Amino acid sequence: MSKPSDKIQQYIDLKNGYNISTIKDRNTVFKKIISFDSLPIPKKENDTRVILGYECQHVSFSYFSNRIDVWYTEKAAVKGTPNSNYLPNRNALVLQMVYNGNQTLTANAITKVKKYEPFITYDDKTVLVDKSEFEEILINSRYTKLHIFDNEKLNFNSKSIIPKEEDLISDKVYHFSNGSVVLKKIKITPELKNSNAVFAKLTCKSNGDAYDRTGSVFIIPEKKEREITTLLDAYLHGLDRLPIYTDSKANKYQGIIKEKGYSPAIELLRFFTPFGVNHFNDKRKINNYNWANEVVYKEDITSLVPTDEDEIWIGVFIGNYDAGGHIISLEFDAYPLMNNESNIKTKKYIVPLFSTVNTMEMSGQNYGGLFANDTLKVNFEIKEEVKNLQLLYTTTGHGGWGNGDEFVPRMNKLFVDGKEVFKIIPWRTDCATYRLFNPASGNFSDGLSSSDLSRSNWCPGTLTFPYIVPLNDLQKGNHVIEVVIDQGPNEGPSTNHWNVSGVLVGQLNN
Known part of the structure; x- marks a missing residue:
């Protein structure tokens, strides 16, 4: 008993x-x-x-x-x-x-x-x-599921209607950037506030698009001051609401760094759609190839959810120009504190510094191709004492064919206050593991499939997790971070570019 x-x-x-x-x-x-x-x-x-x-x-x-x-x-x-x-x-x-x-x-x-x-x-x-x-x-009884999006279509729809700012309400789904972005304002529930861990679970399947596409799940924090600009302003009123970053050759990039009066989004997941999973399963039947019905991505986002907020905007982006696009669902899984864990929660420190993920690609936002001729530089201030300060750095390379940065290893380096704090050649060699996610992937005469090929830190149908860069030595005050990438030259009309995002996380002293 x-x-x-x-x-x-x-x-x-x-x-x-x-x-x-x-x-x-x-x-x-x-x-x-x-x-x-x-x-x-x-x-x-x-x-x-x-x-x-x-x-x-x-x-x-x-x-x-x-x-x-x-x-x-x-x-x-x-x-x-x-x-x-x-x-x-x-x-x-x-x-x-x-x-x-x-x-x-x-x-x-x-x-x-x-x-x-x-x-x-x-x-x-x-x-x-x-x-x-x-x-x-x-x-299922052990944790709480917060359903955010349920079978929402992310496609290219030039007739997509932009809502009026004064009509925006909580718990309603809105489509932006010609249908390629969905947004929803959610309440930070007690389950989220008092959780031991929070995971984002995203499911994705093709609704007609055959290609591997860049995707991102992100947070736009609620505005606490009217003079602060966020991506939401650009979704509602256009790209000209975003501040411009100009590189050494006068190329302009919209809204990619934190600066006075502007904060970029907090990226939660960087994911990549597979080649046509679900929609193309019956169109390319191969004996002993049991195609997946959908792809499920799940990642720990505990350090990135601002539980001191009352409400936040959650967004999902998939860059594509297809009328059918993709179908996604998103939930947050909140896992409670165990019986022997303290209910005293330290306040999180979450500051997004940069993001070249152009979630308004379908509205004309530039790709992050500045690294071929310049360094991405961000000035920032730490105003409080922060414990366990880290930078979550997510990076993926794109562009070109055989000689493009998608398929060529490139060095990434990070400098803080002029000191190198991190370097890596981000590269994935395990893409063939996910062949059964990719029914529409092109097959080559040598027996390989396009989805098998190694890439710059991503594979069709996978997540790209952030690198954790410890910054415990940083004190209160002003600092500068620089991102240096050995980006290669463009190959024909295909533009090399890098999607990088960086978020400072830690705990504030009580």
């Missing part, structure tokens, strides 16, 4: 030879019934030991590569076990269990309770489910 406070109630029916487990989900109680015949089989061991005056027999179980040693007696009036999976037989009372030789559970007394009435949570209205269904209900 379980305690009344337990989420899962477990009962052993010795008479009928099965275990019963129940769980309540909303207003419905579900139960599963597991026959003793389907439980792990005990292996008899030769030693004995005395526990609470009883000479106990020893058996062991093997379960999911774990060894469980059990000592039990058949002489006690009461029968049972603290773990219903491990019952040597119907006449056994288990008095000690040892998990993998290092965790021991031992009975310290056997007490007779007068007029005991068992706590029963099931009746004739309880819904019987099988083991797999019960496991799904159990797992």
Whole structure:
């Protein structure tokens, strides 16, 4: 039997030879019934030991590569076990269990309770489910799912209507930049505020577009001051609302760095659509190629969600010029604090410094091609004492054919106050792993497919995670960060460019 406070109630029916487990989900109680015949089989061991005056027999179980040693007696009036999976037989009372030789559970007394009435949570209205269904209900009960977008289309639609700023409300989906961006303002719920971890889960499938495209999930924080400009202003009123960054050859880039009066978006996920998953599955059937139905991307975004805000804008972008485009769904999974964790949450420090991800590509925003002739430089100020200060640096290279930066390794370097703090050649060699995400990928005469080819830190159908750059030595005051990339020359009409984003994260001293 379980305690009344337990989420899962477990009962052993010795008479009928099965275990019963129940769980309540909303207003419905579900139960599963597991026959003793389907439980792990005990292996008899030769030693004995005395526990609470009883000479106990020893058996062991093997379960999911774990060894469980059990000592039990058949002489006690009461029968049972603290773990219903491990019952040597119907006449056994288990008095000690040892998990993998290092965790021991031992009975310290056997007490007779007068007029005991068992706590029963099931009746004739309880819904019987099988083991797999019960496991799904159990797992889903442990955390909170916040559904943000559900089967939204991201495509190129020149007739997409831009809403008026005064009409914007929370919990409504809006489409911007000719249909290639969806935005929604959500409330920061108590589950998000009090979570131990937050994950973003994105699903994506083709709705007609055959190509691998750059995608981004991002946050636009709510404005606290009217004079602050964000990407939302540009989505509503046009690119000319964004400040201009001019490189050494007078090329102009809209809204790519943090500066006075402007803050770029906080990038949560950098993802890449595969070549036509789902839509093209039936159009390119190949024996023994079992194409995926969709791609699921999931990443820990705990450090990037500003839980001190009341509301934030969540956006998803996929750059494409296809009328069918892609279908996406997005949820945040908030995992609660465990019982032994403190409820005292430190305030997060989240400051986006730069982003050349042109989420307004379909509205004419320039690609980040400045690195061929210039350095991306950002002046910023740290106004508070920050613990565990880090830069989350996400970088992917694009452009060209065989000699373009998509397919040529290029050095990335970061400098803070003139000192090199990070360098790497970002490169992915595992793209062939994801072949079954890419039914529309081109096949070459040498046997390779386009989706197999190694790339500058991305693959069709994958996430690109940020590099973590520790900056613990930075003190309060003014600083400058520089991004230097060995960008190659353009190849014909194809422009080399780099999508880079950088966000400072840490914890503020209380």
